[in-house]
Amino acid sequence: MLRYALRTLARMAVTFLVIVTLVFFATRISGNPLDFILADGLTSEDRAILIRYYELDRSWWHQYLAFLRGFWDGQFGLSFIERRPVGTIVLERLWPTAQLLLSAMALTLALALPLGILAAMHRDRWIGSAVMTLAFLGYAVPNFVLAVFLILIFAYWLNWLPVVGNATAWHFILPTLTLASGLVAALTRFTRNAMLDVLGQDFMRTARAKGLSERAVILRHGLRNAGITILSVVGLQVAGLAAAGSVVVESIFAWPGIGELLVRSAIRRDYPVLQFGVLTVAFAVIVINALIDLAYAWADPRLRQRGA
Amino acid sequence: MTAAPLLTVEGLTLDFGRHRAVDGLSFTIARGETLALVGESGSGKSATALAIMRLIERDGGTIAGGRILLAGDPPTDLAALPDPAMRRIRGNRISMIFQEPMTALNPVMPLGRQVEEVLRLHDGLDAAAARAAARAAFERVRIPEAARRLDQFPHELSGGLRQRVMIAMALACRPELLIADEPTTALDVTTQAEILALIRQLQAELGMSVLFITHDMGVVAEIARHMVVLRHGRKEEDGPVAEVFARPRAAYTRMLMAAAPRLGAGAPAAPQPLPPPVLEAEGLAVRFPLGRSLIPSQARFHHAVNGVSLTVRRGETLGLVGESGCGKSTVARALLRLIEPDEGSVRLLGTELVGLGSGALRALRRQAQIVFQDPFASLNPRLPVADLVTEPAAIHGTVPPAERRALAVELLGRVGLEPAAADRYPHQFSGGQRQRICIARALSVRPALIVADEPVSALDVSVARQITDLMARLQAEDGLAFLFISHDIAVVERVSHRIAVMYAGQIVETGPTGAVLRNPLHPYTRRLLAAVPVPDPAGHGRRPALPPAPPHPHLLLRRGEAPDRWPLVEAAPGHFVAQGQPAEGGAGAAAQAPAPRQRTPATA
Numbered sequence: 001m002l003r004y005a006l007r008t009l010a011r012m013a014v015t016f017l018v019i020v021t022l023v024f025f026a027t028r029i030s031g032n033p034l035d036f037i038l039a040d041g042l043t044s045e046d047r048a049i050l051i052r053y054y055e056l057d058r059s060w061w062h063q064y065l066a067f068l069r070g071f072w073d074g075q076f077g078l079s080f081i082e083r084r085p086v087g088t089i090v091l092e093r094l095w096p097t098a099q100l101l102l103s104a105m106a107l108t109l110a111l112a113l114p115l116g117i118l119a120a121m122h123r124d125r126w127i128g129s130a131v132m133t134l135a136f137l138g139y140a141v142p143n144f145v146l147a148v149f150l151i152l153i154f155a156y157w158l159n160w161l162p163v164v165g166n167a168t169a170w171h172f173i174l175p176t177l178t179l180a181s182g183l184v185a186a187l188t189r190f191t192r193n194a195m196l197d198v199l200g201q202d203f204m205r206t207a208r209a210k211g212l213s214e215r216a217v218i219l220r221h222g223l224r225n226a227g228i229t230i231l232s233v234v235g236l237q238v239a240g241l242a243a244a245g246s247v248v249v250e251s252i253f254a255w256p257g258i259g260e261l262l263v264r265s266a267i268r269r270d271y272p273v274l275q276f277g278v279l280t281v282a283f284a285v286i287v288i289n290a291l292i293d294l295a296y297a298w299a300d301p302r303l304r305q306r307g308a
Numbered sequence: 309m310t311a312a313p314l315l316t317v318e319g320l321t322l323d324f325g326r327h328r329a330v331d332g333l334s335f336t337i338a339r340g341e342t343l344a345l346v347g348e349s350g351s352g353k354s355a356t357a358l359a360i361m362r363l364i365e366r367d368g369g370t371i372a373g374g375r376i377l378l379a380g381d382p383p384t385d386l387a388a389l390p391d392p393a394m395r396r397i398r399g400n401r402i403s404m405i406f407q408e409p410m411t412a413l414n415p416v417m418p419l420g421r422q423v424e425e426v427l428r429l430h431d432g433l434d435a436a437a438a439r440a441a442a443r444a445a446f447e448r449v450r451i452p453e454a455a456r457r458l459d460q461f462p463h464e465l466s467g468g469l470r471q472r473v474m475i476a477m478a479l480a481c482r483p484e485l486l487i488a489d490e491p492t493t494a495l496d497v498t499t500q501a502e503i504l505a506l507i508r509q510l511q512a513e514l515g516m517s518v519l520f521i522t523h524d525m526g527v528v529a530e531i532a533r534h535m536v537v538l539r540h541g542r543k544e545e546d547g548p549v550a551e552v553f554a555r556p557r558a559a560y561t562r563m564l565m566a567a568a569p570r571l572g573a574g575a576p577a578a579p580q581p582l583p584p585p586v587l588e589a590e591g592l593a594v595r596f597p598l599g600r601s602l603i604p605s606q607a608r609f610h611h612a613v614n615g616v617s618l619t620v621r622r623g624e625t626l627g628l629v630g631e632s633g634c635g636k637s638t639v640a641r642a643l644l645r646l647i648e649p650d651e652g653s654v655r656l657l658g659t660e661l662v663g664l665g666s667g668a669l670r671a672l673r674r675q676a677q678i679v680f681q682d683p684f685a686s687l688n689p690r691l692p693v694a695d696l697v698t699e700p701a702a703i704h705g706t707v708p709p710a711e712r713r714a715l716a717v718e719l720l721g722r723v724g725l726e727p728a729a730a731d732r733y734p735h736q737f738s739g740g741q742r743q744r745i746c747i748a749r750a751l752s753v754r755p756a757l758i759v760a761d762e763p764v765s766a767l768d769v770s771v772a773r774q775i776t777d778l779m780a781r782l783q784a785e786d787g788l789a790f791l792f793i794s795h796d797i798a799v800v801e802r803v804s805h806r807i808a809v810m811y812a813g814q815i816v817e818t819g820p821t822g823a824v825l826r827n828p829l830h831p832y833t834r835r836l837l838a839a840v841p842v843p844d845p846a847g848h849g850r851r852p853a854l855p856p857a858p859p860h861p862h863l864l865l866r867r868g869e870a871p872d873r874w875p876l877v878e879a880a881p882g883h884f885v886a887q888g889q890p891a892e893g894g895a896g897a898a899a900q901a902p903a904p905r906q907r908t909p910a911t912a
Binding site: 220228 | 361363366395396397398399400403404406408411412413414415416417425426429430461463474477
């Protein structure tokens with residue numbers, strides 16, 4: 001287990017370095033930030049000063065090394081626009097995003113696991129088809145379309161729920177629903193398939209031959225085994241989907257989270273914020289994946305002992 | 309039959325969709341008695357077992373008629389019992405063990421918990437009492453170190469131990485009837501002998517009845533007092549085992565008994581004078597690294613094959629026998645360089661294969677083909693048979709594309725299949741027919757040698773017989789050499805001119821088949837022979853205890869270490885036996901006590 005953990009850690013470090021590099025060059029390719037700032041009424045002298053200050057006249061290679069050095073020293077730079085340290089800007093956005101993701105995740109697990117199991121148990125009956133049709137709809141409807149409908153119905157016509165910001169618990173309902181819809185669809189389908197695999201296994205027949213009730217067979221023997229496969233997908237796909245979905249959802253509902261910050265910084269070509277924001281998200285995704293990897297290895301006794 | 313019947317099956321009829329799996333089957337099982345339900349695949353024997361457990365609906369079957377009466381006052385008709393009442397019987401009054409101990413246990417639940425579950429359910433024990441009872445259940449089935457096993461997971465146990473856990477679980481609530489569905493088919497012959505002995509002992513201790521489902525006439529003679537022969541869902545014959553064996557009435561029963569491999573039935577005579585060798589291997593060794601270590605000297609290796617030398621001559625079959633894990637399949641793959649041997653040499657038709665460049669190796673591979681155990685997995689389901697059987701020839705360029713079909717028809721004819729088979733797909737054939745297709749495929753490049761790795765182990769006995777007869781015919785026609793690998797010593801005897809017994813990665817005894825089987829010199833060979841079930845009910849219950857496995861060196865070693873090699877000594881002309889610490893001379897000598905396993909570092 002320890003060796004497995006060390007290997008996971010090493011893999012994390014390499015992945016992160018690759019992402020840092022990609023992000024750095026991707027932001028450079030996307031255009032010059034000063035074109036945007038110039039529109040705010042900078043003179044060409046101001047522009048020259050800024051270029052020198054941010055070392056934009058040096059080679060990309062030099063900028064890259066300086067960027068890495070800054071990273072090492074914990075100096076992530078100042079926002080071009082807000083003139084504040086990017087660390088502060090990004091960190092104050094972190095918690096609202098985490099809140100939104102956690103509530104969407106909780107809703108997803110609470111809905112998708114029972115629905116997936118139900119669909120697997122009754123796959124040839126109407127209830128199974130109904131669940132799968134719903135899941136298909138959730139897949140097919142993009143979350144920004146769903147968001148528009150939710151806003152129209154609950155905010156505009158009924159005037160029940162707020163849609164801007166994260167001030168109260170009521171503010172959570174619409175963004176959470178929007179974000180969770182795609183996740184529920186993905187996880188329901190996956191749970192169903194994982195469960196179908198398990199239902200055909202020999203040990204399920206053994207469990208029934210013991211005289212266990214169908215409920216105990218499914219929950220105690222089936223879900224335990226399917227859960228290991230489901231766990232891996234929660235880490236890889238659902239976490240990724242959630243991160244991507246939060247960018248859209250936060251923008252629509254003006255949620256003061258990291259996704260909304262990224263969109264705004266990209267539009268304004270605020271490199272330092274964009275870079276640090278993307279890296280923070282990447283770091284979070286890598287850490288979550290690694291944790292789930294470890295949980296996966298721990299949950300499966302066959303893996304737990306091999307790495308020991 | 310004096311005892312009152314425990315279970316009475318009357319006119320049982322089972323359907324899977326529109327297919328009638330069992331038709332009007334009737335039998336009774338007396339208290340404390342063992343009834344064998346015998347038949348080949350598709351006979352409906354497993355469906356009958358599942359119907360008694362009322363698990364057949366889960367598998368898409370229905371009970372279309374008949375009654376299943378379980379003794380009581382009044383008797384219960386299981387066929388009409390609602391599920392909640394049936395659940396109180398399952399695992400309690402009737403329990404079941406299955407064929408595959410590898411997959412029948414939950415892989416992520418500790419073994420103890422899986423047994424405790426039944427005890428808590430039916431006997432209402434609390435956690436502590438259930439754990440104690442589970443430990444007692446493990447001890448009852450003679451699982452060594454029972455207390456420690458409770459917290460282990462299935463993958464940590466061997467197949468035989470897992471089947472013991474299954475039995476412990478089935479017997480935890482002291483059932484009146486145990487249904488055993490081919491419980492030893494997936495096990496080695498020595499493990500099978502131990503499990504059969506265990507079931508017999510437990511039956512005597514607990515006084516339970518056993519419904520034993522099997523295809524193996526030898527096992528029937530060993531374990532059952534009464535038997536029912538099933539074919540295509542109908543009863544062909546029933547009666548006391550001794551009577552059925554002495555005077556089988558149904559033609560099908562006679563055919564089954566004739567097809568069953570019988571140890572001592574005679575081996576083919578070796579060709580004289582000795583033909584030239586096709587394959588010669590010397591000092592072959594294969595080791596697999598286990599995991600990776602940061603410190604090279606700490607790396608450990610599993611020594612799967614350790615110094616194997618063998619020769620296969622033209623027109624000859626060498627039978628390689630041994631239990632699972634002894635390294636016989638690894639030998640087969642190393643001989644063809646499907647895996648690289650770490651040591652030793654392999655000469656095919658005089659050319660050294662080890663170290664040969666890939667181009668030359670590919671050209672030479674034409675001369676040596678392989679046939680695998682599983683005819684279902686080894687044929688690409690998306691290709692028509694014509695393409696499948698001619699594929700090696702096409703790869704080696706020995707057949708122009710325009711003639712592939714003609715070649716396919718010719719090959720299919722040689723293995724006894726119709727020309728029309730060429731246009732069909734693998735799923736349209738039975739297991740035996742598929743194995744014929746695999747053999748036709750191997751023949752397509754006119755090889756000098758076919759390595760057959762357990763080619764008939766997945767087949768019914770009557771089909772297996774046809775396949776081995778086919779192999780013998782092909783050998784007589786073309787002078788093919790076979791390396792026939794099997795765990796079933798009786799099948800090996802039937803086909804092999806010479807035999808090599810493998811144990812712990814080494815050949816411990818080799819020689820002409822008749823000489824080795826009639827006069828086994830190595831204790832392991834004797835153990836293997838003693839374990840083979842004898843299809844003769846006269847020996848029922850009087851079988852001597854199985855001699856213990858001889859000690860062998862550790863196979864899991866650090867880098868630079870190697871297991872001891874036993875030198876082979878010629879005991880009679882052409883009959884060699886491993887000398888060294890475990891061996892002892894003279895047939896019929898008493899089995900020795902197991903010595904502690906030793907580990908010897910190599911002189912590095």
